Amino acid sequence: MKIILTQEVENLGAAGDVVEVKDGYGRNYLIPRGFAIRWTRGAQAQADSIKAARSARAVRDEAHASELKAKLEGAPVDVKVKAGQGGRLFGAVTPADIAAALGEAAGEAIDKRTIVLGNPIKALGNHAVSVKLHDDVSAAVALNVIPV
Known part of the structure; x- marks a missing residue:
């Protein structure tokens, strides 16, 4: 299952990253707890905005x-x-x-x-x-x- 992370998840990725996870992990844990959303073309635009917000908050270098x-x-x-x-x-x-x-x-x-x-x-x-x-x-x- 392809998902977009909405928050940083340890050992998986940061907010806005598109990752591939097992179906049960995504459907039963990540998505219900708000850590991720299903990947779609429309959701990809949301992922880009999450990455932009993260980079604005992050310490530059x-x-x-x-x-x-x-x-x-x-x-x-x-x-x-x-x-x-x-x-x-x-x-x-x-x-x-x-x-x-x-x-x-x-x-x-x-x-x-x-x-x-x-x-x-x-x-x-x-x-x-x-x-x-x-x-x-x-x-x-x-x-x-x-x-x-």
Whole structure:
């Protein structure tokens, strides 16, 4: 079955890629979860628009990603959240919250989908977060979660 990915799928491809998968994998997993759509000539135009949007969001090249990595790894980034007794948070720190804080620290927008969290952040203190800036460049960022 030929499909067009609408999101990045690990070990398969990025958004906008046209890939060939087994029928059951496409029909029972990828398409119902919104990771892909069936390939048609009309859907190919949609794939082209997905690729254009992805390239507009992406960090332009590896050299720029390396510069951004140096900015992000330079100092810990503070994220201010509401917290209750004992340092427990109301909810969790989301990738969108982290992306906003990193964007302020770096001076440019960071896409929330590039942030990789090992476990949800539900407590105050220092945490490690990985940011995938480019295919070959990832930054390990020290995150300091503090109460408002």
